[in-house]
Amino acid sequence: MTVSRKTAERVPLTRERVLAAAGAIADADGLDALTMRRLAEDLGVEAMSIYYHLPNKDAILDGLIESAFAEIGAEVGGSALSALAPAGSWHGALRARILGARRVMLRHPWVPALMESRSVLVPTMARYIDGTIAIMHDGGLSFDLIHHSLHALGSRMYGFAQELTMDGDSDAAPGGDDLATMREFVPHLAAMLEDVVHDDPDSTLGWCDDQTEFEFGLDILLDGIARRSVDERARR
Amino acid sequence: MTVSRKTAERVPLTRERVLAAAGAIADADGLDALTMRRLAEDLGVEAMSIYYHLPNKDAILDGLIESAFAEIGAEVGGSALSALAPAGSWHGALRARILGARRVMLRHPWVPALMESRSVLVPTMARYIDGTIAIMHDGGLSFDLIHHSLHALGSRMYGFAQELTMDGDSDAAPGGDDLATMREFVPHLAAMLEDVVHDDPDSTLGWCDDQTEFEFGLDILLDGIARRSVDERARR
DNA sequence: ATGGCCTCCTTACGATGTAAGTATTACGCT
DNA sequence: AGCGTAATACTTACATCGTAAGGAGGCCAT
Numbered sequence: 001m002t003v004s005r006k007t008a009e010r011v012p013l014t015r016e017r018v019l020a021a022a023g024a025i026a027d028a029d030g031l032d033a034l035t036m037r038r039l040a041e042d043l044g045v046e047a048m049s050i051y052y053h054l055p056n057k058d059a060i061l062d063g064l065i066e067s068a069f070a071e072i073g074a075e076v077g078g079s080a081l082s083a084l085a086p087a088g089s090w091h092g093a094l095r096a097r098i099l100g101a102r103r104v105m106l107r108h109p110w111v112p113a114l115m116e117s118r119s120v121l122v123p124t125m126a127r128y129i130d131g132t133i134a135i136m137h138d139g140g141l142s143f144d145l146i147h148h149s150l151h152a153l154g155s156r157m158y159g160f161a162q163e164l165t166m167d168g169d170s171d172a173a174p175g176g177d178d179l180a181t182m183r184e185f186v187p188h189l190a191a192m193l194e195d196v197v198h199d200d201p202d203s204t205l206g207w208c209d210d211q212t213e214f215e216f217g218l219d220i221l222l223d224g225i226a227r228r229s230v231d232e233r234a235r236r
Numbered sequence: 237m238t239v240s241r242k243t244a245e246r247v248p249l250t251r252e253r254v255l256a257a258a259g260a261i262a263d264a265d266g267l268d269a270l271t272m273r274r275l276a277e278d279l280g281v282e283a284m285s286i287y288y289h290l291p292n293k294d295a296i297l298d299g300l301i302e303s304a305f306a307e308i309g310a311e312v313g314g315s316a317l318s319a320l321a322p323a324g325s326w327h328g329a330l331r332a333r334i335l336g337a338r339r340v341m342l343r344h345p346w347v348p349a350l351m352e353s354r355s356v357l358v359p360t361m362a363r364y365i366d367g368t369i370a371i372m373h374d375g376g377l378s379f380d381l382i383h384h385s386l387h388a389l390g391s392r393m394y395g396f397a398q399e400l401t402m403d404g405d406s407d408a409a410p411g412g413d414d415l416a417t418m419r420e421f422v423p424h425l426a427a428m429l430e431d432v433v434h435d436d437p438d439s440t441l442g443w444c445d446d447q448t449e450f451e452f453g454l455d456i457l458l459d460g461i462a463r464r465s466v467d468e469r470a471r472r
Numbered sequence: 473a474t475g476g477c478c479t480c481c482t483t484a485c486g487a488t489g490t491a492a493g494t495a496t497t498a499c500g501c502t
Numbered sequence: 503a504g505c506g507t508a509a510t511a512c513t514t515a516c517a518t519c520g521t522a523a524g525g526a527g528g529c530c531a532t
Contacts, residue, residue: 011508012510013511033487034490035487035488036488036490037487037488037489044515045510045511045512046511047490047512048282048490048491048511048512048513048514049510050510051491051510052509052510052511056489056490057488057489057490061524062329065332080355082296114350116349123421125501126418126421126422126425127421127422129422129425130421130422130424130425131424132422133427133428134423134424137424137427140335142431143427143428143431143432144432145429146428147428147444148449148452148453149399149433150447150450151397151449151450152442152449152452152453152456152457153453154390154392154397154453156390157435160385161390163487169314183361185362185363185366186362186363186365186366187366188366188367188369188373189362189365189369191373191379192369192373192379192382192383194381194397195378195379196380196383197378201351208387211388212384212385213388214387216384216387216388217384217387217389217390217457218387218458218461219395219460220388220390220457220461220464221453221456221460221462223461223463224455224456225377227459228456248479249479271518271519271520272519272520272521272522273518273519274474281480281481282480282481282482283481283520283521284481284482284483284521284522285479285480285481286477286478287522288478288480289479292520292521293519293520293521320530
């Protein structure tokens with residue numbers, strides 16, 4: 001009985017199980033809740049047991065980034081995508097790719113913060129970047145322009161641009177007293193707030209549509225890059 | 237003697253002295269080195285003494301952001317700057333302002349990471365944003381467009397855009413063996429690296445000029461915003 | 473002198489990541 | 503079946519962190 005119970009119950013700990021549990025904790029309670037002890041508890045195991053499968057916590061964090069980009073890879077359809085894009089429409093293909101990555105980020109809001117804290121290039125992340133470069137290069141951009149564009153896109157390339165990191169309530173519109181003191185010390189900011197809120201009266205709190213903001217900034221960047229690509233061609 | 241020594245030596249602890257020492261630690265040894273005990277040691281005091289002047293460590297971190305933006309305010313010339321800008325040249329004024337903020341960030345490389353970890357709006361930071369809005373509004377942009385533009389600019393508005401966070405060596409060009417494996421798994425990324433490095437052979441390591449990248453992305457954004465401003469006017 | 477503040481110090485606690493050493497389990501071999 | 507060995511999980515302990523709670527010394531007005 002002891003034997004059968006044990007063989008039935010005991011699911012062996014693996015790198016994958018650890019990473020899956022870690023991701024679940026981050027999804028549910030945020031990155032701060034992801035401690036070795038909490039992780040072990042969720043796995044039905046003692047904290048130090050994890051160290052047999054992963055060298056340290058940083059390896060877990062890097063593994064989480066790896067998993068996230070694996071999910072992004074599944075979402076955006078891998079490297080075969082660039083073949084589907086008609087020549088010249090790199091613009092739309094890249095747009096779709098980035099918005100695909102963004103969908104994954106929205107499912108796992110802790111990824112942006114994690115990426116900024118650990119500056120590493122895990123394999124699945126490298127492949128994502130590689131696919132992005134492929135789209136642009138197939139579209140006729142020079143590597144030099146692509147290189148600059150990646151810098152210009154910055155974290156937007158991964159489907160986020162800082163606002164994802166902030167919680168929703170931090171963008172809440174200020175109330176009456178706050179606005180009064182604001183008008184004194186930061187008059188232009190106050191004026192903008194009033195103007196924007198008045199234009200869209202049903203949004204007294206959470207007055208920014210993140211998705212709209214994101215696409216606005218994204219399109220400016222994409223337009224600017226496209227314009228520079230034309231210039232580059234004309235010069236040759 | 238005891239009396240004179242004490243009155244002469246004893247410089248009273250103040251919020252300002254604490255923040256100055258904290259900034260010095262961050263400048264010298266990075267944000268991780270800034271612990272309450274280390275800070276106390278540098279001040280010639282015990283750790284808990286600091287808590288009489290500041291409620292907790294978060295208050296110190298927020299104070300550091302405040303100081304940084306005070307420094308930026310001094311660098312970019314305060315709110316009087318918008319009056320100096322000729323009408324219509326908001327573009328250049330904003331550019332100068334952002335590059336001024338960037339100079340401060342380069343002096344204190346820990347500020348970007350700190351700003352991302354703490355999502356608060358301290359007074360001096362609010363004034364910086366307010367001045368930025370003033371420049372754009374004086375230039376004829378609608379508050380709606382300004383609002384969108386601030387989102388589009390994102391952290392670039394503060395003079396950085398993620399690359400500041402990374403250390404120099406993380407951008408080092410990969411060597412022979414690395415490149416070989418890269419060609420297999422991330423061919424386009426490898427191709428771009430080779431192309432870019434070949435174009436500029438004297439930069440085998442640190443092959444990206446941060447300042448150039450920054451201005452490239454910045455100009456794309458500014459051009460795109462300007463174009464949208466024209467559209468907005470034409471529609472009226 | 474004495475009481476009361478302002479300022480700083482002492483001690484201690486609960487988290488956290490993890491080094492070092494130990495126990496247990498699973499499995500191939502006889 | 504019994505045993506040895508390697509793979510796996512556990513126990514204990516430590517350094518470091520932020521900070522709660524209360525105490526100690528100096529200063530000034532009375």
